[in-house]
Amino acid sequence: MTRHVLHVITGLEIGGAEMALYRLILQSRGNAYAHSIIALTPEGGMRARFLEMGIKLIVLDFRRSPISQFLRLNHLIRKIRPDVVQTWMYHADLLGGLAAHLAGVHKVIWGIRTTDVDGGCARSTTVVRRMCAAMSRWVPHTIVCVAEAARQAHTLIGYDAARMTVVGNGFDFSRLTATQEQRNQLRTQCGFSANDIVVGTLGRFNADKDHANFVQAAGQLARLDDRLHFLMVGANLDKCNKDLLRWIGETGYPERFVLLGERTDVPVCLAAMEIFCLSSRTEAFPNVVGEAMAMGVPCVSTDVGDVAVLMADTGVLVPKASPAALAGGVAELLELGADGRKELGRRARVRIHERYTMECARKRFEEIYEDVIAGRGH
CATH class of the missing domain: 3.40.50.2000 (Glycogen Phosphorylase B;)
Known part of the structure; x- marks a missing residue:
């Protein structure tokens, strides 16, 4: 039986998280998991890349109308009913995780892609990160960090260490x-x-x-x-x-x-x-x-x-x-x-x-999907 993983990602710029998701989906073709994406903002060069490869992509615009777009995100998750919701980066972790829970989907995986918790990021990002730390004990089943340094840094600011694991990038x-x-x-x-x-x-x-x-x-x-x-x-x-x-x-x-x-x-x-x-x-x-x-x-x-x-x-x-x-x-x-x-x-x-092969990264993610779907670990 094919399982469906719905990815929620903050944006579509050409960056590390976006490329990691792109490679993961391409590597997963023909396996036990089908993947689709909801992007919270429309701008960026990855939009064309996802569409060119036939990857299912829904684009929202949270900057234009955050409340209506959140309601739409919640509606889409209710309609799609994925087996797992996997989110990428802070804003997607917060909004995608909450929307999934409100839609009755509790199999949520968060994604942390940075180590800089003290640097000069936007104030809104700092607020979102603090909210994520506070909610990390009940919104995600698992928190996937791209690096051990990221896991350590976020544990120190209050993320639930028991839910965190590390999956490094793989390369095609x-x-x-x-x-x-x-x-x-x-x-x-x-x-x-x-x-x-x-x-x-x-x-x-x-x-x-x-x-x-x-x-x-x-x-x-x-x-x-x-x-x-x-x-x-x-x-x-x-x-x-x-x-x-x-x-x-x-x-x-x-x-x-x-x-x-x-x-x-x-x-x-x-x-x-x-x-x-x-x-x-x-x-x-x-x-x-x-x-x-x-x-x-x-x-x-x-x-x-x-x-x-x-x-x-x-x-x-x-x-x-x-x-x-x-x-x-x-x-x-x-x-x-x-x-x-x-x-x-x-x-x-x-x-x-x-x-650092992409196949190793895919297999590691699929092991996590199995644990999340089965409710193992939490």
Whole structure:
């Protein structure tokens, strides 16, 4: 008998939670679970991706009319009568969990995707998180954290530790490929020569991603070697971003930076890099580091979330919010030379393929579904 899992997610931006859900549903096709999605807000590039793959998607607009949209969410859950409601991120945890209970569906799984419980998030998000902590003992059957660091951080602010478990991200390696021709073509388009060393970052422009850290580190590195160039890929990493352009201008080496904005060919962008950098102030389990590893690109990352567990000894870990430290980490990889970086990238690829497959993540989620449906554990 096919079971139905209804996912409620806060939005449709191209981000870690959205991509994890996308991969989970694709990996689940033909198995014992059918999946559909309700998004609480309509904006974002994932909407087209879900629809292109034939994934059932209902889009609400809580920003426009929160009360009527909550009533509609409740009505939809009553009509669909899923076996499990799985929610992704704080607002969906709160609203989706409450709507499910009011609809008589008590098989609820919450999803925590961040470790930053002290940072500068929106006040509304802080309020929602506190409400979730207070309700964590009765709304969800299980709370799935993407990283051990996320579990620990949320336990400290009052979430029910007894209901929490960790399921790391899995990766669809069939989609993480790029040919040498694609790599060369993109590098040519960016103006890079065969001898240039490209240090890149990938992720939407956001304070948590700390792109100022990356830019300042790049400015320090640019003085060391004329071959160094810096590739920045992600939403709003483009020439319309005045703050970003100002930071780049202040380095004194604006000609070394290439801004590509949001792209759909992430594997090709990663393949164009010799070194990948994550400069974030906070993460839980950053997909992009795993994707870079899968592409054989050695990584330098700030010590955030579960990055240390993910990379182990296949990359360089540095303190967050320190351009000097980030530049020093990149310098370590530069000293390895091309052959040393290739070997480190090879080890990273082996590690991610052995430990973080999408099949493993799917099986773990399906074990949780079985426990929730059977009422085991609580």
